[in-house]
Amino acid sequence: MNFDRRNFFKTVCVAGATLAVGNSFGAAKPDENTIEFQGVLYDSTRCLGCRACERVCAKAHELPEPKDELKAGVIRKTSEKQRSVINNYVTSKGEVFVKKQCMHCNEPACAAACLTQAMYKTKEGPVIWRGNKCMGCRFCMVSCPFDVPKFEYHSANPKIEKCDMCYDRIKVGKIPACAEACPGDALTFGTRRELIVEARKRIFENPKDYVDQIWGEQVAGGTGWLYLSSAPFNEVGFNTKLQNTSYPELSKGFLYTVPSVFVLLPPLLLGIHEATKNRNHSNDEENE
C-alpha cells in the first residue's frame, strides 16, 4: 500500500511534467511525423446511463435506433446493428454504468489477422474497416480478444460492423459523436497520452471514487479506449484474464520462421535429392 502511494506520486509528477512539456512542444510545431494515437477516456463515475451515446452512434452510422430497455443486471451486447452499448452492472459498489464498443488497440489483433488490411489501424488511432478490401473471412472476429467485430449473417452483401471512433469526423477535426453528445462529460476525447495523465489525475484526486487501475492502459498491449471505474473491472464485464502484451505478438514467432524455412528447406531437399540420386544411379548400373 505504502509502495503504491509513493509509486503513484512519482507517476503523477512524471506525468504532470510530461503533460506540461508535451503540450508546449505540441503547440510549438505540429509535426506530421510525431502524430499521436487518439482515444477516448470513459469515466463510469460520471456516466448517467442516459444512452445519448447509443442514439447518436446509431444516427451517425445509419443504424436502427436502439429501442430495448436498459435494466440493471441485464447485459446487452453490441451487434451488427449496434456499435456501442451501455449496460448497468450490479457490483459490490452498487450499480455502475459501463459503455462497450471497440477498444481501438494500439496493436490490434483484428488488423494483424486481416489478410487484406481491411481492418486497419489508422495513424490517428481509430481502427477502421474498409469494405472494398474485406472478403468476409471473419478471421478478425476469431482473433479479437474483446469480441468486437460483428458480421451481418443475414445479408448477401455483408459488412463487418464495429465502432470506428467516428474516423470520418476525426479527419475533419470533429470529435466522436458519442463524446460530443455525452451530457455528463463521461467521455473525453484526446490523445492517448493526455488521457492517461488525465485519468491518473482523477484517481489521484479522488482515490475513494475509483479502483486504482486504468483499464486499457496495459491490456492487450494498450488500447485507445481507456476506462475508469468505481467497481473492480471484472465486475463490470471486462475479462481481466486477458494478457498485457499485444495479441499479434502471439503469431509473430510463427511468421518469423517462415522466411528461414523458405530459405533453408529447399536447398536441404535438393541436397538430399542429389545424394540419393547417386545411390540410385549405381543401383541402376548394378541392375543393368
Next chain:
Amino acid sequence: MNKQAQTIAKDNDGSSILKFILSELKPKGRILTPFNIIAIPIILLGIVLIVIRFMNGIGSITNLSQDTPWGLWIGFDVVTGVAFAGGAYVLTFMVYILKMEKYRSIVRVTVLNGFLAYLFYAGALLLDLGRPWNVVNPIIGNSFGTSSVLFLVAWHFLLYMIAELIEFSPAIAEWLGTRRARKILSGLTMGAVIFGITLSTLHQSGLGALFLMAKDKIHPLWYSEFIPIMFLVSSIFAGLSMVIFEGSISHKVFFNQISEKNHKAQSGILQGLAKICAGAMFAYFFLQLLVFIHSKNWDLINTPMGYWFLFEMIGFVLVPMLLYLYSYRTRNIFLIRLAAIMTMLGIILNRLNISVIGFKWDAPVHYYPSWMEIVVTLTVIFTEILIFRWIINRMPVLRDSPAWVEEEH
C-alpha cells in the same frame, strides 16, 4: 478403354485433341451405381442450398453466430480436409527426394487426391466467405496483409495447387497423348516437388497458427504456442492414413485398372506406411504429453472437457498408434485399415476440438452445425469423389502409363 487411349496417343498429332476431350466428357459405365444413387440427390440439394446462401446470406443456412464465426465449413472442410491432403507432400518427399521406389506406384493417385482436396476444400472456403468477390484482393495487392497468418495460408494454397497440378500434369499429357508436353512437364516435376514440400510444411503449420491469437477463446487443454508444430506433425500421419484408406477403397472399386505387379505390392506398401504412421504418431503423442506436462493443466483433466481430451489423446492417438505398430509386426492388413480409420477420426476430433468444439467452450449457447451445413459439406465431398472417379477412369493414374512413355526413356 485402355486400348483406345493408347491408339489415340499413338496417332495423335494434336489436331484431334478437342474431339477427344469432348468424347471423354461423356460418362462411362453404369449411371445407377449405389454411390450415384446416394450422391446425386445430395449434390442437387446442396446446390439449392448454396443458391439460398448466396441470396440471403450465410446465416440463412448455417448456425454461425457472432460468438462462433467459424463452424463446420472451416473446421472440417478446410482445416481437417487440408490435413488429410497432407499425404501428397509426404509421399512426394519419400519417392522423389528419398527415392523410396516402393511407393512410386501410389504417388500419382495421392497427388491427384491432394490436388482435388485443395481445389474443393479451398473452393468450399468461397462458400464461407461473406464477400467472395474480394477473394483476389490478397493476391492482387488490395492490400497485402503481410502480418496475417491467413495471408500466408491463402498464398500457399494457391501456389501449392499450382505445384500439385504440375506434379500431376504428366498424367494429363499421357491421357491426351501429347508427347512433347509430357516431356516438358515431367522436367518440371522435381522443382514442383521441392517447392510443394516447402509450401506444405509452412501452411500445414500455418493452419494451426491461425488459432494462436484466439488464446483466450480456445480451451487451455488444446491451446498452446505449439499448435503449429502439432498441426505439421499430425498432418504427416493424417495424410498417410488417408492414403491407406483411399488406397484400400480404390483397390476394390478400380480393381481392373491396377496391374498385377501393383496389386501384389499393395500389402507391402500398406505395411511400410503403417510403420511411418506409427513413428509420426509416437512423436506427436510425445509432443502432446510434453506440452500437457509443461502447461500444468492437471486440474483441468477432471472436468468434462478433460475427459474429452483424454478420449481424443488416448482413444484416437495412442490406441491407433499401438494398432499400427501391432499390425505392422503381424502384417495384418485389416488392422492397418482399422488403425487408419481410427487415426482419421482422431484427426477430425482434434481439428474440430480446436476450431469448433473447444472454441468458446464456455459460451452459454454453443454452436452445432445445421443440417444444411452438413449437406453442403457432403455436396463438396461427393462432387470431389465424382471428379476423382472421372479422372481415374480416363487418365493413367492407377493404371500404368501408355507404352510410348517407356519407349521415350
